Amino acid sequence: MIGGLIIMGGLGALVGIGLAVASKVFYVYVDPKIEAVNEALPGANCGGCGYPGCSSNAAAIVAGESSPSSCVAGGPDVAVEIAEIMGVKIEVREPDIAMPGCKYGFQDADVRYIYEGVNDCRAAMLLDGGSKICPIGCLGLGTCVKACPFGALSMGTDNLPVVNPGLCTGCGTCERVCPKHIITLSSNSRRFNHEYTTDECSAPCQRACPAGIDIPAYIKKISEGKYLEAVRIIKESNPFPLVCGRICVQPCELECRRNLVDEPVAINNLKRFAADYAMKSGQRVQAPRAPETGKRFAVIGGGAEGLTAAYFLNRLGHDSTVYEAASEPGGILRSGIPENRLPRDVLDWEIDDILNAGVQIITRQKLGKDYSIESLLKDNFSAVFIATGGWDTQLVEKDRDRSLRPLPGVQLLIDFILDRREGKGERPGENVMIIGGGNAALEAARTTIKEGAKNVYMVFRQSRDDAPISNGEIRRAEEEGIQFCFQSAVTKMTGEGNRLTNVELAGISTEGKLKGEPELKPVDILLTGTGRFPELIYVPRGTSDEDETLQEPIQWETFNPYAGPFAEQDIGIFRPGEVTSDYRAVVEAIGAGRRASSSIQQYLNGMSVEAPENMIRKHTRVLSLDKLEPVSELPRQEMPHLSLEEQLNDPCLEIAVGYSEEQAIKESKRCLQCGLICYRRVDEGEMH
Numbered sequence: 001m002i003g004g005l006i007i008m009g010g011l012g013a014l015v016g017i018g019l020a021v022a023s024k025v026f027y028v029y030v031d032p033k034i035e036a037v038n039e040a041l042p043g044a045n046c047g048g049c050g051y052p053g054c055s056s057n058a059a060a061i062v063a064g065e066s067s068p069s070s071c072v073a074g075g076p077d078v079a080v081e082i083a084e085i086m087g088v089k090i091e092v093r094e095p096d097i098a099m100p101g102c103k104y105g106f107q108d109a110d111v112r113y114i115y116e117g118v119n120d121c122r123a124a125m126l127l128d129g130g131s132k133i134c135p136i137g138c139l140g141l142g143t144c145v146k147a148c149p150f151g152a153l154s155m156g157t158d159n160l161p162v163v164n165p166g167l168c169t170g171c172g173t174c175e176r177v178c179p180k181h182i183i184t185l186s187s188n189s190r191r192f193n194h195e196y197t198t199d200e201c202s203a204p205c206q207r208a209c210p211a212g213i214d215i216p217a218y219i220k221k222i223s224e225g226k227y228l229e230a231v232r233i234i235k236e237s238n239p240f241p242l243v244c245g246r247i248c249v250q251p252c253e254l255e256c257r258r259n260l261v262d263e264p265v266a267i268n269n270l271k272r273f274a275a276d277y278a279m280k281s282g283q284r285v286q287a288p289r290a291p292e293t294g295k296r297f298a299v300i301g302g303g304a305e306g307l308t309a310a311y312f313l314n315r316l317g318h319d320s321t322v323y324e325a326a327s328e329p330g331g332i333l334r335s336g337i338p339e340n341r342l343p344r345d346v347l348d349w350e351i352d353d354i355l356n357a358g359v360q361i362i363t364r365q366k367l368g369k370d371y372s373i374e375s376l377l378k379d380n381f382s383a384v385f386i387a388t389g390g391w392d393t394q395l396v397e398k399d400r401d402r403s404l405r406p407l408p409g410v411q412l413l414i415d416f417i418l419d420r421r422e423g424k425g426e427r428p429g430e431n432v433m434i435i436g437g438g439n440a441a442l443e444a445a446r447t448t449i450k451e452g453a454k455n456v457y458m459v460f461r462q463s464r465d466d467a468p469i470s471n472g473e474i475r476r477a478e479e480e481g482i483q484f485c486f487q488s489a490v491t492k493m494t495g496e497g498n499r500l501t502n503v504e505l506a507g508i509s510t511e512g513k514l515k516g517e518p519e520l521k522p523v524d525i526l527l528t529g530t531g532r533f534p535e536l537i538y539v540p541r542g543t544s545d546e547d548e549t550l551q552e553p554i555q556w557e558t559f560n561p562y563a564g565p566f567a568e569q570d571i572g573i574f575r576p577g578e579v580t581s582d583y584r585a586v587v588e589a590i591g592a593g594r595r596a597s598s599s600i601q602q603y604l605n606g607m608s609v610e611a612p613e614n615m616i617r618k619h620t621r622v623l624s625l626d627k628l629e630p631v632s633e634l635p636r637q638e639m640p641h642l643s644l645e646e647q648l649n650d651p652c653l654e655i656a657v658g659y660s661e662e663q664a665i666k667e668s669k670r671c672l673q674c675g676l677i678c679y680r681r682v683d684e685g686e687m688h
Contacts, residue, residue, distance in 0.1 A: 041082075069082075095187065100138070101182050103678060105138065108158075110133065111132075113127065125179040139180065152164045195565065196212065196615065197616060201675040204255040211237050218270075219270055222668040239354055242272070243304070246656070248586065250267065252267050262633040262634065266637060272659070285353075297384070300323050300386050300406075303332060306322055306324075307322060308593025309596040311359055312598075313601075318382075319358070321361075324364075340651060368405050374498050378554060385600065386536045410525075413440060420444075430455065437529020455522075456482050487507060488507055490503055491573075505518060535592070539557060541557050563578070564595050568618070622676065628672070631681060637664075640657040
């Protein structure tokens with residue numbers, strides 16, 4: 001018996017030793033933080049976070065590869081609990097929602113490929129690109145519906161996915177499984193910043209609109225009698241529907257597909273009708289606002305561009321303040337357009353909308369006199385955007401003081417020349433740079449050399465042979481010490497306080513792209529020959545998230561808003577093809593203002609400030625068509641006008657009266673709701 005006990009004891013000790021060794025050999029360390037995060041997660045293993053399960057997401061959160069708020073099934077309470085475990089702070093995040101981006105199901109395609117036994121979009125993509133000849137059309141097999149972990153998607157009767165906003169969590173599963181990227185995540189801010197690209201369905205009118213308005217969407221709402229909703233869609237891209245509805249040059253209508261049948265849809269008149277309806281009803285419609293960020297931005301100039309930039313910065317969650325030199329905002333819209341085309345009460349209503357959104361406007365404050373870029377940056381503005389208007393704005397400033405230096409080290413070439421001819425003006429610094437201007441610029445360059453400048457640079461976007469100065473003049477100027485920089489553009493300025501110190505100069509290829517590395521040149525004064533100040537965004541340098549104190553004097557640098565779809569080049573300031581005037585096309589100024597706000601947002605998020613790589617440009621070739629059938633002719637609704645007698649009795653009355661509701665409904669039904677190569681095929685009887 002004793003022997004048996006000894007044997008059993010020995011076996012037990014042996015097993016214990018073996019288990020101890022095994023525990024050491026096969027021991028897996030579990031990070032207590034990962035364990036705590038995993039316990040906080042709901043355990044749904046839905047995959048909405050992009051990871052195969054909650055435990056994988058927990059490990060990714062602790063590794064810093066996933067956000068504490070990445071769990072879409074758990075909601076904000078779970079995010080807060082995980083943030084406490086991680087020792088970080090959760091910021092309020094704007095919710096995402098899935099947005100289908102196709103207008104017509106495969107059953108409406110002229111040519112379609114149906115594969116027996118294939119019931120997955122990803123498989124269909126491997127077979128001649130799917131069921132439609134449209135390169136981006138929905139395949140209609142519902143892979144996104146089957147993949148959605150929350151049952152937020154269904155297939156509609158038109159064989160397109162339908163999103164239930166109440167169930168959609170913005171997890172992105174549908175976006176990840178869609179092989180054609182027809183369904184994508186979106187948010188209010190993404191729509192504000194949206195640019196039309198080659199990989200999405202867009203109509204010819206949308207691509208032609210400088211403001212980027214979703215024209216078919218708002219016209220469809222008008223046809224349904226949802227006029228305020230139409231205004232809300234417009235205001236996602238353009239805060240001036242009343243103004244544009246009266247004075248827009250209507251490039252969208254030139255591209256309207258109904259031109260292939262009869263006359264273009266009266267897009268602008270419909271915009272005016274919806275905006276007039278909202279104003280007459282007394283209901284103010286605003287685009288939604290993103291969560292508050294606490295960031296402050298200043299916009300210099302209260303014209304269409306500046307007010308638009310301030311409005312969208314506000315909608316993106318920031319505080320924005322507009323500084324206007326005149327007694328009232330509006331710029332050329334107020335001072336240069338007759339009241340019988342743009343009544344002042346209409347303009348005031350629109351500007352009041354911007355004020356009601358939360359934008360602050362300070363009038364009778366002139367840059368360079370009452371405040372400076374330096375003083376604004378000292379006042380903790382995160383950025384300052386210059387939107388002082390084009391050459392026409394300069395012309396209407398009757399009391400313009402040429403002695404003012406609004407931008408550090410920047411002066412209009414015309415002011416410099418006039419000062420010298422009148423025996424006025426301060427001597428330039430040692431380093432002078434002149435952008436454009438032709439022979440006038442050459443005159444200024446020679447003057448600065450006579451006044452003691454050591455380095456004088458003349459910058460042209462053109463090549464030496466294409467420059468607006470003859471080769472003989474260039475050679476003589478070079479002998480006098482003037483340095484020429486051909487096929488170059490200014491991309492950045494840096495300085496301190498109210499002083500310019502350096503200018504970054506980049507080479508431009510024949511295709512209008514960046515060539516080589518930019519070169520930094522010391523510059524004290526920059527003269528611009530365009531007759532207007534450049535659209536620049538000033539930001540402080542030398543700060544970090546840990547230390548937000550600003551040096552004295554303030555160190556600053558500039559960057560440019562990214563190039564819009566109508567710019568002929570991407571590089572530098574004064575890009576050819578971009579808006580130079582509020583009056584020439586207010587809708588172009590509005591588009592430029594929205595892109596400025598998007599550029600500031602990109603900079604704020606640490607992103608490279610540039611347009612989408614596949615943005616549709618003025619000369620981008622986009623799939624389209626040149627024939628419509630069957631589409632019957634239907635006359636365009638004529639805009640009612642005051643009689644000649646009524647106009648003579650009161651010249652201030654608005655000449656164009658505006659559509660009636662009946663006219664607006666009839667005109668909206670003329671819209672074909674186009675896509676790339678798709679459109680609504682209707683006859684005259686169906687349109688009535």
